Amino acid sequence: MYKKIYITILALGLLAGCKKDPALVVPTDRVSTSSFPNTLDELNTILAPAYGNLKSIGLWGFELMPKALENSTHTGDANYNGDAAWNEMTANNLSVTNGKSQNAWTALYAGVTTCNVTLAAADFFEANKASSAQKADIDAIRGQAKFMRAFYYFQLETLFGEAYIKAGGVNEGKMGIPLYKEVPKNVETTQQARATTKAVWDFIKADLKDAAALLDAKVWPAAEIGRATKWSAKALLGKAYVFTEDWANAKTTLLDVINNSGKTLMPFAKYKDAFNGNTANEFNEESLFELNVDADNKGNYGPWGGVPNASTLNGVIWSPYILSEAGTETGARPLGYGGNLGVHDKNVTRFGYPLGYYNLVTNPAFDNTKPASFSNPAQVMDPVYKAQAQLVRTNKTADPRLYVNLVQPWVDVLNTDWNGAPKQNVPVSKPDYLAGQPNTYGWGFRKYAAIDYHINNVNYDKWNWYFLRMADIYLLYAEASIGSGDAVTGLEYINKVHRRAYDLPINTVSARDYTSLTAATPAISDPVLGTNPLRYERWAEFFHEGIWWFDVCRWRLGPQEATFYGTARNLSTPLTFNEAKSYSWPIPLTEFNANAKIAGQQNPGY
Template identity: 50%
Template sequence: AYGNYRSTELAGFQLYCKVFACSSHAADLAYGGDAGWTELAFNKISVSNGNVTELWRGLYVGVKQTNAFLERASFYESNFMAPSEQQMVNYMRGEAYFLRAYYYFLLENFFGESYIINGTGGDKMGVPVYTEIPKTLAETQQPRKTVREVWDFIINDLKQSASLLNGAVWSGSNKGRANAWSAKALLGKAYVFTQDWTNAKTTLLDVINNSGKSLMPFAKYRDAFNGNPANEFNEESLFEINVDRVAAGYGVFGDFPNKNLTTTQGVIWAPSCVGTGGTEDGGDNTLGYSNEFVHDKNLLRFGFNLPIYTLVPNPNYNPALPASPTNTPQVMDPVTMAASKAMRANKTVDPRLFVNALQPWVDTVKMGGVLRPVAKCSNIGTGIRQFSQGWSFKKFQTIDDNVHAYNAADASNLYILRLADVYLLYAEACMNSGENANALEYINKVKRRAYDYPVNAASPVDYASLTAPTKATDANLANNPLRYERFTELFAEGHWWFDVGRWRIGTGEAAYFNVLLPTGGSSQWAENRSYSFPIPFSEMSTNAQLAGKQNPGY
């Protein structure tokens, strides 16, 4: 069940870089050759969308695997288990309940008809729930539970998980396994997502006060998403999926067992760089496929508001030597370069932008041992490239060589739950319980770390109120520090799409991002449809219990 999360249907190839990044517009799509992928980017998904069908299948495979383990654990306990093994069997049961709850958490957030908002929505259609491996064809035909029933099931699994995992401490090669604090953190998140503010506060404060976790310092944070083993399973991480850079095969498309140990998303949103001929357009100018780049409107939200750069003759170019990444005929215009460096030094741009993204000509990556300037995304069409900033993704990326030099195997662990997320969830629960001062303090703790101030003391960058100005200027984020901090702190980590859905701010997001590649059109957002993905046609066609139960608008 752990390994399944790294399958091609999920985080192994498309969950973050395609499903999350395109749906939430973290990414703009430079590749137009996949109609299903384009549907995600434009928020108008067909019932036969291949990415969504694979998402559904991959998540239910995870459910199947946890159910299989729980059945086998009971069989082993009844027939073979020694008394000395009882605790370990219970720990493993706790892990299975946690993983099953997490798979259903994703299923419900993607495919449930509605969230529970202001006490309503619980009677809408949730997803089918399987609690054991079907033994007959009839048992495969499960109806959609209500939204409330699915969330109750998730919450109950997490309570069981936390109880069974109480006392479990993993180390060495086991340190990536879930523990009681993983379960409690996700439980607190489930309470926030169902607006049970009282239980959310109690559960999340328990994690904050008793888990032993703390926000990592910024010096570690800025380097915590790019495969540095020293930063894995750190003081902030409550649960992360381990990703090993294995050599054999072709990433997740290779042979077992390696395909279950790594991910290959890095080929999709890989950075672009100056090519071997010293230009943005020359050959060998990408660390992967570079099918996506950071949507320009995201840069504005972080406070980067400079115009698109131009290239000018390089005063240091040596024509006696071949043009190369270290001897480029052109460079970024000096005005933009100076302003960009000043923004970083003075922190007039949110420092987290540079944790998440790579700026052309200012940042560098390595390929073949040579340090190269980052370039504008190489796959943006030549006729429209001048209209985009074209920044590359940095978070979760291979930046020390072409990812194909590692046989398309990524190296960056994927954070599922970390303390910054818990702080912001706790702040949200406090804010909705009239505890505004407490809410503001936990929002400011997250911001302080981002600006490299001590987390627990007032700082010059603190928000003065829950409606204080942020770096963003759009209606959704401009005067909403909670939303802004969740957007910037957790950017590209797979959280924002669900926040958009539960806060019902999709219309504003669609209007803000406006122009989307690969076609240059606008989002096809519809309030009655777009917050939920369609139940795949293949599932509707084979499960008679779903007849007439498709999500609205499909």
């Protein structure tokens, strides 16, 4: 724990930061207030938890994605209904004691605290210990702290703020979240009322402008490539402008990133394998900010180990299934926890998959002189259907991103281990809990999932997590262009992302292009996305990345989405959406118990 005369640290049970910089490790000893930080390395040590906190259990370490956002958007379809907080996320009807939202709130504010600690320590170091030659390095640390503080406040405001600001300043006076601009020096200053939405967004934007300026000339060496950059800050600033419908500033800022960052869309050949732990794809030409993850649980159960820099553990929940050793869907084997979270069937057709459900038939190639196995199954997918399914891929009848994101039973084959056995090629299966249910697709996750190893044997993810990439910038720029009346430019940037999905040159007009902002999309008979290319491209491009929830909320698509998905396996009643409350998560009851200044400031409906 860090102790200073002039600061009080609110939360420090945080994980360490960038994996490729061994100096970025949380110290476990107490240090003297008269000698720390004494060096730049020590100042970097204080900064490290600002990054490492991203892997907290309540954030991208585990709960935020598979147990919160996946269920809120119905990307996933939870089979397990024994977790009340999880069920509330699926129903978009949270209680003020919901553990998932409370843990996110706590972890996000812990991140804010680490940034405030860093900024105070930077001031102390510069005033008392540093040489003038160290000014640029200190400013680079300040820039990272300001970027990360803005990042955490961005998440807090979009999850817990009362409403998004709309064009012309609508909703600027609504309730935002409490702002802590420095580490509280005493108990009294830990009590903060909710700022207005305008004050919160203004603070986020100011931090990002400062971060971009402080990091302007900084180029990180390979060992520190996970750190934020000037372009990370400008990209998030452009996103903040879009999320507050400041179209003019959004266009200027995002175009700066497009023209001057040196970043572009990665080619499809790289894109299709960019989410599963291929280290050659890390920090690529599309990435603006990503979470650096080592495939290492540090000798414990991933983020539950409590040791610095342990890997994340999302994939244990959204693992695909492979056939049983006897070659059946009954007894299918998950490459992680079984019976938790599958893919909602409605997502398959939303990507444009045109075929109905499949049936199992007697395997015409079954060798009855050998035991049934996954390489010699007694029953298989109807060969006629399988041939049609393969043609859908070959002809790109469905959006090719379907196969970037998901794996298809019987058609996809995974080269994976099982309980320590050597890797074997095994067909994908429906989850065992869907075996014998013919009117189900039963596809599994591919993006951010263990597809070549059994995650439950090792308890870790091995993929980096993208927070900001150029596809987001292109589509945000398209939205800002459309918002400011430039539909032609908007459509072109939508098409750039669309072309990449079909492995086409992104800057060349193609037969796959949308011809208008109301053109038909791959989403079959979809009232929400079927004739809205901007919405569809954001849904399809960032499927399973935790981004769609924020688009649903700012575009107020909740009831339409609930109607589209209809049901969820962990709920006994049809999906609904309460527009009066569900776009905002409730401020946790624990915060009301600790912060008297927010009395009476709960979000409407809670």
